[in-house]
Amino acid sequence: MTEQKLFTKNFIFLILGQAISLFGNFILKLALSMYILEQSGSAGIFATILSIATIPTILLSPLGGIIADRANKRNVMVILDGLTGILILCASFFLYKGNDITVISILLVLLSILGAFETPTVQACIPSIMMGDNITKGNAVVNQIASISYLIAPIIGAIVYSAFDLKIVIYVSIFCFFATALLECFIAIPYKRLQRNETIFNVIKNDFCQSMSFIFRKQRNIFHILLFTAFCRIFVMGVVIVGLPYIVRTVLLLNAKYYGIAESTLAVATIIGSMIAGVIAENFKMKNLSFVIMVMGLFMMSVGMAFIIPSDTMIIYLINVISFCGIQIAISIFSIFAVSFIQQKTPNDMIGKIMAYTSMIALCMQPVGQMLYGFLFDTFYHTISVVLIGTGLVVCIIAWYTKKFFILLEK
Secondary structure (H helix, E strand, O other), X not given: XXXXXXXXXHHHHHHHHHHHHHHHHHXXXXXXXXXXXXXXXXXXXXXXXXXHHHHHHHHHHHHXXXXXXXXXXXXXXXXXXXXXXXXXXXXXXXOOOOOHXXXXXXXXXXXXXXXXXXXXHXXXXXXXXXXXXXXXXXXXXXXXXXXXXXXXXXXXXXXXXXXXXXXXXXXXHHHHHHHHHHHHOOOOOOOOOOOXXXXXXXXXXXXXXXXXXXXXXXXXXXXXXXXXXXXXXXXXXXXXXXXXXXXXXXXXXXXXXXXXXXXXXXXXXXXXXXXXXHHHOOOOOHHHHHHHHHHHHHHHHHHHHOOOOOOOHXXXXXXXXXXXXXXXXXXXXXXXXXXXXXHHXXXXXXXXXXXXXXXXXXXXXXXXXHHHHHHHHHHOHHHHHHHHHHHHHHHHHHXXXXXXXXXXXXX
């Protein structure tokens, strides 16, 4: 049996489409985040909007997984990216001073709805066109491509946003989504129409029950991984998503360019984490994932320590960027191996549904974390080191608690 080539035509079109789509997504999210923070000045309002926008993804992910398994994945991606471009274009027509926060909030919710269908479909594509160790390597490459987009997007987005205005960034993102839809038309993904004489309701019900049985009975290790990931998301992603922009813009009072630089540096860290995961893929042991979580906690504590040691603004900024980079490297490594483990343990005809539930369970705690840290950062504005160091300790405790579980995965 010949070894499968990694960079096939299908895979190249997939990663090119993802690179452009994610670039458009990142510059849009950065500009919208900066605009909301500038207009509100509150971490609580910012976190609440982000949290509300996450809820549709959580609720609709199971349906997205069912569609990913039963529909033509290429067609689903083309339609979703085309609709995303159309939605953003429509939002730009209604965006004017006085209703801007409302329009942006509605747009984020609508994009979240489309994301519930997009994410499981893209994740299901990798095992559909890859096999064996190439699944892990493919996930690592997709992660690297996403990181490269994330590297370039914040710098360009911050420059364009600062030099022009929000609408110019919106128009660039619209072009990106339409270009992605065009590229995805050239992807050929194996598709076999399932013949079932059932109503749509029964199909959804049966697929849901089958997926739940698989996660909770046949592969309980998958559920445990998702559970640990969900708890980590409360603390780690709450700080990363809400804390970083709040620290840079509101606490340190630095402009959007510094936030763009910080986000781009985190993208480099994600690339490094993806490269590390790709290199060690064949020899990595699942038991080491508890150590990866521990690293997240230690770097989180170092972010808090930066506000205790007397130093000027730029030193604190640099310590924060370096520490968040360490967290991002650990997140990247953990995500790649956890997702690859789940994909390898899941039959191909269930990949979309299981990856959808993976997203749903992992995301379900994220709004809680965002709102929690929005409240904490506003409340402890003058002593945010307490919040950050305390969070680091909690993450370290989670790492210690999960040590035995990850060791058992090797048996």
